[in-house]
Amino acid sequence: MSVNLPLITILGPTATGKTSLAVRLAAESGAEIISADSRQVYRRMDIGTGKDLSDYQINGKQIPYHLIDIVEPGTKYNLFEYQQDFLKAYSDIQLRSKQAILCGGSGLYIESVLNGYKMASVPVNEKLRAELEGYTDAQLEQRLKSVKKLHNNADFDTRKRTIRAIEIAEYQKSNAEQIPDFPKINSIIIGVRMEREAVCLSIYNRLKQRLRDGMIDEIQALLDNGIAPDDLIYYGLEYKFVTQYLLGEFSYNYMVEHLNIAIHQFAKRQMTWFRRMERNGFKINWIDGQLPIEEKVAMAMKILDGYNK
Secondary structure (H helix, E strand, O other), rough: OOOOOOEEEEEEOOOOOOOHHHHHHHHHHHEEEEEOOOOOOEEOOOOOOOOOHHHHHHOOEEEEEEEOOOOOOOOOOOOHHHHHHHHHHHHHHOOOOEEEEEOOOOHHHEEEEEEEEOOOOOOOOOOHHHHHHOOOOOHHHHHHHOOOOOOOOHOOOOOHHHHHHHHHHHHHHHHHHHHHHHHOEEEEEEEEEEEEEHHHHHHHHHHHHHHHOOOHHHHHHHHHOOHHHHHHHHHHHHHHHHHHHHOOOHHHHHHHHHHHHHHHHHHHHHHHHHHHHHHHOEEEEEEOOOOOOOHHHHHHHHHHHHOOO
């Protein structure tokens, strides 16, 4: 595979094997991987976010990765910060004449790079926050819809998240002319997907494995180290449900059952996002995630070789 290709993007819903494919491709070409996962940026949040850092070692070789373990848990890492960190990593990789592979399932992060979203660092607006605290959840939802085009319901996971989304949208609306352009990034996009039944099984099996691996202990340790429960709940999915279980709000069985459902719904939202990207002109070359890894690598190499021709 030529290292003169544009950015390679490997995307897909959760539990479809994106990382293993990216690592194998990186091993073939000496490429480096830039993560596009909104939660793997946090240190000590390993099992719940599925970092699987051992996957980045293949045949005794360490595959370089970026934008994993870069901020402390409890902080609210945002899209603007991701764009800036991506550009630093991508520029560094290019300066060293290496191939870059963007890999992950956070559609918003991926599209913010590939579509060049104009973003700015948004300061806290205490006056607006005080006003919004008096709103009901339904009123917050309507306020956000009035200032932002929504692609999914992630901004409604918690009141804090909805208020921050309104704060960002209001700022960008008022300061549009001052926001700098994001550089154009060309990319070959490879998607990994499975049939719905296979994804559901993969999600359930992975959840059981994460519980066996100590995910509850990991989240308890974060709480013991002073991370506020609301901050962990803010991160959603595993961190939301397990924290609520540890707070005594759920039974263990209720937590597992409803977390499993929530992850399935999340995977569905991811595919909805990627299909919308296709409708908006992005060419995604899909690969069946159920194929043996050797076949997936061969298909990906064929796609990339075709670009060279």
